[in-house]
Each structure stands twice: as C-alpha cells, then as structure tokens.
Amino acid sequence: MRRSATALLVALGVALVLLVSSIYVVDEREKALVLQFGQIRQVREEPGLGLKVPFIQQVVTYDDRILSLDTETIEVTPSDDRRLVVDAFARYRIDDPVRFRQAVGAGGLATAENLLNNILNAQIRAVLGSDQVTSDTILSADRRSLMNRIRDGAEAEAQTLGLDVIDVRLKATNLPAQNLEATFARMRAEREREAADEIARGNEAAQRIRATADRTVTETISEAERDAQITRGEADAEANRVFAEAYGQDPEFFQFYRSMQAYVSALRGSNSTMVMTPDNAFFNYLYGAGEGTGTAAAPAGEAAPAAEAATEDSAAAATEAPATEQAGTATVTLDAPAIVAPANDDAAAATDAPAP
Template sequence: MKRVTYFLPIAVILVAGLLASIFIVDEREKALVLQFGQIKRVKEEPGLAFKIPLIQEVVFYDDRILALDTDTIEVTPSDDRRLVVDAFARYRIADVVRFRQAVGVGGLPAAESRLSSILNAQIREVLGADQVTSDTILSEDRRILMNRIRDQSRAEARSLGLDVVDVRLKQTNLPEQNLNATFERMRAEREREAADEIARGNEAAQRVRAQADRTVVELVSEANKESEIVRGEADAERTTIYAEAFGADREFFEFFRSLSAYEQSLRGENSSLVISPDSEFFNYFGASRGVAVE
C-alpha cells in the first residue's frame, strides 16, 4: 500500500513532464525552440516534437501568406501633381530565425510596422522618380511600377526574415483640396470639346442644307423646263389638230368654235352679254336685232 502511495505521485509527475515535453507543429506553422531566450532548434515540418520541460519554450509563427495594408501617403510624381496613394502587400515569414532575431518578442506587429515603413519608403521612391508622371501611375503602366516596388521592398525585407510576395496599389487619387479644381478643369475641357462638336455638327448641317436647297432649285428648274417643253408640244399638237379639223370641214369647225366661245362667255350664274344684233358672234343664232343672252 505504501509503494502505491509513493508510486502514484511519481507517475503523475512523469506523465505531466512527458506531456510538457511534447508539442505539435501544425502544417500552417513554424516553431522555434528557445532556451533562456536563445534559439536552440527550428521545427518547420508538421508533426510531434519534443522539448525540455521548464527549461525550453516553443514559439510558433504563421507559415501562410499574410496581408498588410499600408497607411495612406501623398506622393509627388515628376509632373508635380500630388497623389494620395495606399497599397497592400502579401508577405510570408521565410526565415524564422532571422525573423526572431530582427523583431524579438515583438512578433508580427513589430514586423508589420517595419515592413510598412519599408513599403512606404519604396512607394515614395518609385512613384517620385524622374520619369514617372501621374498619368503613368494612373495608366496600365502602373503594373511595372508595382513590380518595382515589390522587388525593392523584397530586398530590404530579407533583413527581417520576410519575403514580400506581391504589392498592389489600392487607390491613387488626388488630394481632397485638388479634386474640385481638377473636376472644374475636366468639366471645362469637356464643355469645350462639346462646343467644338456642336460647331462641327452645325457646319455639316449647313452644308447638307445648302446642298439640299441647291438640289431643290435644280429639280424645280428641270421640272419647269420639262413642263414647258410638254406644254409647247401639246400646244403644237392642238394647233395641228385645229388646222386639220379646219381643213376637213371649215363650216363645222367654225360652228364648233362658236359653241366653245358661247360656253366660255356665258359661264357663271349671273353672266350677261349685250352685243350688237349684226355681230358675227350670233351667226349661228340667226338674230336680226340686239338680244340679251343670260
């Protein structure tokens, strides 16, 4: 019984010591085994590992690609148009030993603070270069600039044990105090372009209208010409028909002409005709004195 009493605490201590000496490294992590603050071992492969209880401790670091958003800063390209820029970066801890030596117990917050300073410095340097204008930053060529920022930041971040995977500019806007002036200038340019387009449209419309008026005059003139020709031909044909009719039967022709004259002279409801009775106009009436025909 006494042996059991002594053995049980010993067993508990051994089990506790065994459990305290075991740690598990996740596949998304890397681990450093520290002894009195000094790095004794690096554990990068996932699985079980052992340490000396109470003497050694384990510090875990994320092995995944991490994100960092930089603070908004103002840059001045070569054309002196200030821009408000902020970026985001993707990075990972490439060397946990160098990372620990660089940031100590500060961990990721300290590392991200220093990395943010590196990124901002490189953004100012690259976007403020002599041949870089605001139009270049706002165009598709910004990809080249972002890659340059990434490469230069990666070179400096190696001292922190970090690998900068990618850098992207999130926004490149004008400062608030310059927006109104820029918008007004853009509005004035668009209004000028609109006025030019309207003037060109009016000029083109005037040309079309003048051409249409000319075409109308030419068509009317041509129609009048053709109508006069047709009228002349009709008059000539009528004269020919009258001449042929007169030659065929002179008496009938004179009678027909007289009837036509009567019809034309007495047209209307209140028409009156007073004429001498011996006028040739009444040859076919046989009148011997003046008559009034209504």
C-alpha cells in the same frame, strides 16, 4: 520508509517537470525555432512534437499563414502634378523564419510589419511618382500593372526580412480635400469643352446634310421643270400642228372661231355692255338679218343687198341670234351678256329683210 517515499515522489515530480519542459508542440499553422541563449539551434517547419533542453533552450513560433497588412495613407504626386491620397494593403507570409529572426530579433511580427510598411510606402511613391505615370493612369484599368510593379519591388526588399510579399492592392486613390473643388471645376470645364466640340461637329454635319438635301431638291426640281417644259413644248407643238391642219381646211371657219373667242374674252365679267358705231368691224358676225356672215359687215345703206348675197354655208357657220327692235336702239342677244349698239334705219331694214 516515509523519507524514501517522499524522495521518490520528489524525484518523480522533478522528472515530470523536466519531461514537460523538454517537450514542445508545433502546430500545422506555425513554424518554430529552438533558441539557446539567443542563438538558433533548431528549425521546425513540420507540425508535431519536439524535444529541447529544459530551462536552457526555448521555442519561438511564427505564424505560417498568409497575413495582411494595411499600409499608412500617403500622398503621391504623379507626373501631371495632381496629388493623390493612396491607401494600400499587402498580403505576405513568413518564408524564412531564420532570416526573419535575425532581421527583427525579439520584436517579432510587430517589428516586421513596421519595416514592411516602410518598404511598401517607398515602393508606392517610387512607382506612382515616376515620370511615365499620370493620375489618369492610376485611376484607370492600367493600375493593375502598377500594383504588380509595387509588389515586385517590395518583394525584393522584403526577402532580407525573410518575408514573401504575395500581393499588393490599392484600396483607395482619392484627391486631397483641398484639391477636390479645383479638380471638379477642371473636370467640368473639360466636359463642357468636349460637349461644345461635339455640338459643333454635330451642327457642321447637320449643315452639310441640309446643304446636300437642298442641292438635291434644287437639282430634282430643275430636272422636273426641264422635263415639264420639254413635254409642254412638244404638246404645244402637236396642238399647233393639229390646229394648223384643222384651220387650214376652212379659213373662213377659223376667222369665225377667232371672232367668237374675242367676243367671249371681251364680254366677260363686269364688261357686259359695249357701245360703239354700227359700222365697227368687231361685231361683223353679229350684224345682218338674224344671220352672221363670214365677211365684214356692209355699210348701213347696203345692209339689205349684202344680206341677200349671203350663202347658206356662211349662215350655217355663223351664230344665230334673235333680234328685237326697240325705239332708237337695236339689241342683239347671245349666250354672252347682251350687247347694246345704236341702230339706224338702214340697220333696221337689214334686220327686217327676209332670209334668202
């Protein structure tokens, strides 16, 4: 009885071990391959339980999620011979586990990433080092199209590994340390040249604007002066016409008015005293017995008859001024400064003569 019970327990244990060894579980995040002596016997891509031959078959699982791979930093040389240090990363997943197993063997995911890294680096050098690509293009917004080209080329080669390359991105694109200073110097020189060009264009525009403004000012001033000259000429012509009409009505008054203007001009400022002969014609309207005449002054001996012959109209037009006798001189006082002239007996007699 004891032997049969022990045998039964042993049999149950062996059966349990065989049952456990023949059952495997596939997670929803995985894909599984059932191998027998290294040969693929079954592919499980759906999650759940599966059976295999214990101790003869084995199950290999691969991650079915999207995986990430950071590539090695490499240097590329675009068409403008400016070297760049490129660091990229890729997103991929195992698309065909059978082809993946055949390509990488027992190396698994580590071997696959190593092969994929080589593929990506080759594609990065091929795309970024082509004749149509410059460093400015790599550093600009057009780099998206370059990354898409790298992804398409890597995906075509990665299919032989059973991988699907979903995306490729350039993380960093920098200059080598030994080229940074030279590049910065060239960039500064380019910016200074552009600044100098902008300044030159600005100065040219400013000079053009100033020249236009100066020309406009000159034209405006010339037109204003021309209009002013025309206006002054018309005004002078009208004034001359009015003066001519007024003077034409009384020529004697015109002669008297012009004499008064001459007196004002000659006797202003420091020139307040004039010494001249009594018979000088300049002071015709100042000679006489306290009254001016409209004609030239008579000689000294004939001053009294001339004063008696003066008319009342001529006396009204002349400027009246009181005369005072002094010893040896006769002083005539006007609104203008005093005029001193030597006097003789005839002039004094003419001055003392009674008015008509």
